[in-house]
Amino acid sequence: MKIPFMAALLPALLTGAALAESGSVIRNTELRQKPFSDAAVVATVSSGTQVEILSRQGAWMNVSSNGQAGWVKMLSVRVGNGSSADAGSVIGQGVKVATTGSSGKTVTTGVKGLSEEELSHSQPDYGELERMKGFSTTPADAGKQANLARLTAVQVPEIAVSGSSGSSGNGSQNPSSNPQMRR
Amino acid sequence: MNKILLSLMLASGCMSSACALDLGKLLTTENINKAADFAKNAADAAKDISPEAEVAIGDEAAAKLLGAKPLVNNPALQRYVNQVGVWVASQSEKPNLPWRFAVIEDPTVNSFATPGGNILITKGLWDRLSSEAELAAVLGHEITHVVKQHHLRAMKSEASRKALGNLADLAVSAKGGGDKRQLIGNLGKGASEIAVRGLDKGDEYDADVYGMVLTARAGYNPYAMVTVLQMLERFNSNSGGLEVFNTHSDPRARQDVIEASVGDKLEPYAGGVEQTSRFTAIKRGNTKPAAVTPKKPVKR
Numbered sequence: 001m002k003i004p005f006m007a008a009l010l011p012a013l014l015t016g017a018a019l020a021e022s023g024s025v026i027r028n029t030e031l032r033q034k035p036f037s038d039a040a041v042v043a044t045v046s047s048g049t050q051v052e053i054l055s056r057q058g059a060w061m062n063v064s065s066n067g068q069a070g071w072v073k074m075l076s077v078r079v080g081n082g083s084s085a086d087a088g089s090v091i092g093q094g095v096k097v098a099t100t101g102s103s104g105k106t107v108t109t110g111v112k113g114l115s116e117e118e119l120s121h122s123q124p125d126y127g128e129l130e131r132m133k134g135f136s137t138t139p140a141d142a143g144k145q146a147n148l149a150r151l152t153a154v155q156v157p158e159i160a161v162s163g164s165s166g167s168s169g170n171g172s173q174n175p176s177s178n179p180q181m182r183r
Numbered sequence: 184m185n186k187i188l189l190s191l192m193l194a195s196g197c198m199s200s201a202c203a204l205d206l207g208k209l210l211t212t213e214n215i216n217k218a219a220d221f222a223k224n225a226a227d228a229a230k231d232i233s234p235e236a237e238v239a240i241g242d243e244a245a246a247k248l249l250g251a252k253p254l255v256n257n258p259a260l261q262r263y264v265n266q267v268g269v270w271v272a273s274q275s276e277k278p279n280l281p282w283r284f285a286v287i288e289d290p291t292v293n294s295f296a297t298p299g300g301n302i303l304i305t306k307g308l309w310d311r312l313s314s315e316a317e318l319a320a321v322l323g324h325e326i327t328h329v330v331k332q333h334h335l336r337a338m339k340s341e342a343s344r345k346a347l348g349n350l351a352d353l354a355v356s357a358k359g360g361g362d363k364r365q366l367i368g369n370l371g372k373g374a375s376e377i378a379v380r381g382l383d384k385g386d387e388y389d390a391d392v393y394g395m396v397l398t399a400r401a402g403y404n405p406y407a408m409v410t411v412l413q414m415l416e417r418f419n420s421n422s423g424g425l426e427v428f429n430t431h432s433d434p435r436a437r438q439d440v441i442e443a444s445v446g447d448k449l450e451p452y453a454g455g456v457e458q459t460s461r462f463t464a465i466k467r468g469n470t471k472p473a474a475v476t477p478k479k480p481v482k483r
């Protein structure tokens with residue numbers, strides 16, 4: 001099912017190991033026979049173990065490791081090799097990477113993507129905006145079409161963001177998770 | 184949280200210890216009152232913007248973005264992303280904003296939102312999405328930025344950094360214009376710049392977590408957000424970071440926050456829809472989805 005889409009990808013991707021997706025588990029995890037928390041345990045894999053990713057279903061991922069296949073939670077696995085060599089290789093290709101101190105966000109410039117520089121060279125295109133508006137739809141119609149696609153709305157309570165200060169190292173600049181922003 | 188205190192910090196940029204040196208001299212009653220007024224303006228700036236003005240600013244910003252990257256010439260695709268986007272946005276607290284979605288001609292992997300409800304995803308991102316649930320997750324993320332007015336707040340804090348009282352001052356300083364049209368134009372330009380520059384990490388995490396909630400409410404498997412982030416992570420490591428999801432922070436850190444915040448809380452909804460026949464039809468370039476494509480059974 002992924003194969004037809006591969007044709008659309010750029011050569012840069014094809015040179016990588018895009019077809020055999022691999023990752024590593026980020027904690028000691030039980031490998032289960034089925035994608036359920038109460039399914040039988042096939043084996044235990046320890047933190048850092050490399051796995052091959054076979055498929056995904058719901059919140060689960062089917063992986064194989066050392067010849068054993070089973071299901072783990074998707075969030076227990078991080079894909080790729082886990083190295084942070086990306087920035088280095090970008091610089092090697094003459095692309096500028098700047099990390100702003102205040103927000104800690106990484107801004108990459110010099111790629112073909114839409115950038116502030118490109119924006120500064122362009123004029124607003126109101127005709128294109130009108131065309132965009134012409135493709136819009138109403139909530140009623142979108143709801144009808146969604147139902148035809150077998151979608152139904154579900155009640156789900158809001159969830160507060162936590163654990164961001166540890167990974168960003170900049171928790172104080174996070175007014176977005178203030179209660180005042182919630183309704 | 185003390186709003187005034189927070190905005191005082193934002194407004195004065197007193198994050199560093201260097202500010203402490205001058206504080207003694209500056210702490211006259213007059214100056215304290217002035218600072219409080221100033222900070223209050225900055226904090227309330229987003230409130231000063233009426234819903235109509237927010238939409239006008241957003242349209243200016245979208246026109247600016249479209250001036251750089253036009254729409255992909257595929258009406259069926261454009262209509263389809265609106266069907267999915269409006270459905271997901273209908274699950275938010277602001278179902279009646281003039282929501283509009285589009286795919287733009289840009290080979291990189293990225294997505295943008297403007298105030299008021301304009302959401303653009305790049306062709307590069309669209310090409311890499313493999314299910315309607317993944318599309319819903321991406322749009323849910325951007326919808327959250329709009330609903331929670333992240334861009335307006337970023338503009339507000341930019342106004343603070345430039346020692347201006349409010350967004351209107353920022354607009355004036357941007358070009359020295361006077362009339363309302365000019366003001367909206369300048370604010371729109373500011374919003375488009377923030378859209379391509381990216382938001383703070385905290386807003387990104389917020390958009391991931393609330394985006395998952397919206398995805399679940401719309402009847403999809405919310406863990407499609409994780410699948411998208413893992414696609415981006417894989418993509419980053421395979422492309423040497425060349426075409427990173429560049430207005431969005433590190434996918435790995437974002438998964439860590441999702442794990443800490445959402446964890447298994449949304450697992451009751453993980454059996455939601457992953458794929459639809461309309462998605463696969465659009466991917467195949469077929470403009471008449473339901474009639475030709477047999478429905479695939481949904482997993483579980």
Ligand SMILES: [Zn+2]
Pocket residue numbers: 324325328382386387390430431
């Ligand atoms: Zn975002």
